[in-house]
Amino acid sequence: MPSMSRSSLNDLTAFVAVATHRSFRRAADEIGTAPSTLSHAMRALEERMGVRLLNRTTRSVSPTEAGFQLLGRLQPALASLDEALDSVAGFRGNVAGTVRINAPRLVAGLLVRGVLQQMAERHPDVIVDIVVEGRLIDIVSSGFDAGVRLLGSVPKDMIAVPLARALTFICVASPAYLDRFGDPKTPEELQRHHCIGHRMPSGKLYRWEFERAGQELVIEANGPVVLDDEELMVEAAIEDLGVAYVADWAAEAALSGGRLRKVLTAWMPAAEEVAVYYPGHRAVPPALRAFLDVVKDLRKKEP
Structure with missing residues (x-):
């Protein structure tokens, strides 16, 4: 078996990058070398080991069965090596x-x-x-x-x-809004409420998700306001504009200060x-x- 040298350790790190990205170009960008240099290094590594590690075509590169096995062993080993080296960083x-x-x-x-x-x-x-x-x-x-x-x-x-x-979602509304329109008891009752819409980065409106005792419901939230920011949705709810479906962290201060109240708590999905x-x-x-x-x-x- 060939001895482990500094150059072979670099080659093994480079192999992991190529096998992970399945691209010499992207792996070369990460490492900071030329794709052709990386390709030559991988061929030299295969020659030293006596086994083919990568399948190459004009358009793609992928690990062989031996390459997949080596990749699975190298990733945790290299991570452990990094941890060992970083463990002495505090002494600097x-x-x-x-x-x-x-x-x-x-x-x-x-x-x-x-x-x-x-x-x-x-x-x-x-x-x-x-x-x-x-x-x-x-x-x-x-x-x-x-x-x-x-x-x-x-x-x-x-x-x-x-x-x-974890990330937990809640439904909230202001006390004044709930005094006027009442607390919704089920997700279906939101159809008669003003809901503060959430526009996702894709441009689509988020459909509110609920779950209770294994029953899942998805509601089209309709209302006079659509926003794309959690904190703005919370502010809109504080201003009595309707019910908001937001991450719990965004509404913490408003809830503790009594400016908002939770609704439909029994119907909220599990934390992620x-x-x-x-x-x-x-x-x-x-x-x-x-x-x-x-x-x-x-x-x-x-x-």
């Missing part, structure tokens, strides 16, 4: 740098209300740069260190670290876990590692 002094994170607005609020406060206290020299957008993107090709999504939609080739707090995710085949920068450690520590403290 304060962690510094910038962490670029992509997140939908719905889940970005969970970071602001939990992780960012702890990051500011523990690592004041780390800048957390969050870009909020609605569409799902490839965080690697777009230059992000990590992303945030619902746990069930995290790509399989990424490492996911669940947040301490949210996770920070990042590529497992590349080195984890100290600033990102510090961010992930805060996420993990908050998760451990969850009651």
Whole structure:
């Protein structure tokens, strides 16, 4: 068996990038080399190992059966190596740098209300740069260190670290509105209420989802106002414009201050876990590692 050298470790890291992206061009962009150089390196790796790892055509590249097996072993091994190297980062002094994170607005609020406060206290020299957008993107090709999504939609080739707090939806309205129109007892009763519509990034109107005792209902929410921002929907509800269907974090202050009341609580769907995710085949920068450690520590403290 060939000995593990620094160059072969680099080649194995490059193989993981190629096998994950299934593209020499995208893998080369990530690593910072030319696609032709990467292709030659993969052929040299295959020659040293004595087995073909990649199927190549003029338009695509994909792992062979041996390549898939090697990929499955290398991803956790390289992640463990990164963790081992980062474990001594604290001896270099304060962690510094910038962490670029992509997140939908719905889940970005969970970071602001939990992780960012702890990051500011523990690592004041780390800048957390969050870009909020609605569409799902490839965080690697777009230059992000990590992303945030619902746990069930995290790509399989990424490492996911669940947040301490899940995403929960609630229906809210102002006391004055409910005094005038009454509390809806079932989702069907919303048809006679003013509902504050939610326009999704795709441009479509969100259909309100409900669930109770295994029964699922989807309601077309009709009303005089349509918005695309959670906090604006909360403000519209405070102004007596109708019932809003929002993430619970957006309405916390208004609920605790008595400006809004929850309705249809027995019909709301179960909370969905949210996770920070990042590529497992590349080195984890100290600033990102510090961010992930805060996420993990908050998760451990969850009651």
